[in-house]
Amino acid sequence: MQQSQQQRRNTLIGGMILLVVSMLVSSAFLLYHIQPKDDQKALIPILNEPEDVEIASFLNQEPEKNNAFYYHALAVMSFCFILTLIISWSLARWYYVEPLHQLMREMRGMRLGLKKACSNPRMQAELDGIQQEFMHLHESLNGSQEDLKKYKSAVKQKLNNTFDKFRRDVRFLKQKTNLDGLTGLSNRGHFDKKLPEYFELAKNTHVDLTCMMIDMDNFKQVNDTQGHAMGDEAINFLGDLLQACVRDCDFVARYGGDEFVMLLPNCTQQEATEIAERIRSHFAQEASRFSSQTNDDGVTQIDPSKCLGISIGIASIFRHRPQDANHLLHLADKALYQAKNQGRNCVVMG
Numbered sequence: 001m002q003q004s005q006q007q008r009r010n011t012l013i014g015g016m017i018l019l020v021v022s023m024l025v026s027s028a029f030l031l032y033h034i035q036p037k038d039d040q041k042a043l044i045p046i047l048n049e050p051e052d053v054e055i056a057s058f059l060n061q062e063p064e065k066n067n068a069f070y071y072h073a074l075a076v077m078s079f080c081f082i083l084t085l086i087i088s089w090s091l092a093r094w095y096y097v098e099p100l101h102q103l104m105r106e107m108r109g110m111r112l113g114l115k116k117a118c119s120n121p122r123m124q125a126e127l128d129g130i131q132q133e134f135m136h137l138h139e140s141l142n143g144s145q146e147d148l149k150k151y152k153s154a155v156k157q158k159l160n161n162t163f164d165k166f167r168r169d170v171r172f173l174k175q176k177t178n179l180d181g182l183t184g185l186s187n188r189g190h191f192d193k194k195l196p197e198y199f200e201l202a203k204n205t206h207v208d209l210t211c212m213m214i215d216m217d218n219f220k221q222v223n224d225t226q227g228h229a230m231g232d233e234a235i236n237f238l239g240d241l242l243q244a245c246v247r248d249c250d251f252v253a254r255y256g257g258d259e260f261v262m263l264l265p266n267c268t269q270q271e272a273t274e275i276a277e278r279i280r281s282h283f284a285q286e287a288s289r290f291s292s293q294t295n296d297d298g299v300t301q302i303d304p305s306k307c308l309g310i311s312i313g314i315a316s317i318f319r320h321r322p323q324d325a326n327h328l329l330h331l332a333d334k335a336l337y338q339a340k341n342q343g344r345n346c347v348v349m350g
Helices: 002-032 037-045 050-114 119-179 187-206 219-226 228-245 268-288 325-341
Strands: 209-216 249-258 260-265 293-296 300-302 309-316 346-350
Touching: 050 268, 119 187, 119 209, 187 209, 187 249, 187 260, 187 325, 209 268, 209 325, 219 228, 228 260, 228 268, 260 325, 268 309, 268 346, 309 325, 325 346
Parallel strands: 309 346
Antiparallel strands: 209 260, 209 309, 249 260, 293 300
């Protein structure tokens, strides 16, 4: 296939070169003959005498002959140019266009099943070469498609990993914004969002919802005498205790300072009172380590007036019939102050 193409190309180039050379030779011949001769240029200016009129008239006949020759040469050049175009078009059609047309006819016949094989061995070689080129192109495209699939898979995996990391970061940030930095429990903002949800769920499902407000007794004295580190330790201990005493469905949050709040859905008044009393008594057993002081003699002393304790106020939907979630919280807070007024370190059901 490549040899036949090279032969066609060489034949076409040779024909074109031959035609161009012939045109150049004709042009050079024309330019040579239309130029005046040097001896004529020298004689014409000096023939001014009357007796030289016949000689001058003879010399003046040369331009007319040159003009006639110029027109003949121009016609010959035009003919050569037109002939060059015709021959070039014929050669191009014969060596390039016609083989392509024949090749297309053979391929169409083979595709339609009209011909089993090409009758022209040269054309069959062309078809075999084209078939090989198409096969190579097909293999190259298949390889490119495989590379593209691998690239798309890698990009998709990378995007999935990026989105997973982004979702984890978003969840982590949400948890950080919803959690108390000291105890790890939910903070006040998170509780304000959850309280209406728990209240509406209890109302819609016709189950009770109990709210507990827990506040430490004598916490300020511990902070002032033992330091803030001891106060933070007491807050952490109470937070861990509350978290350990609740169910999975319950909600515990640090409301602020030394105050905590709990939501217990589907919990009866008796169960809520038992849970609150268990929390209070367990904290009272461990509270001495937050209130003890060592004097100069190395003796550990505990001042009962400064001993830590917790007061708990309880309110529920079935018992108090609150108007909304904030009203339920207000009733629990009111019960907490009643516990404070009754001597602290006790549980009061409002």
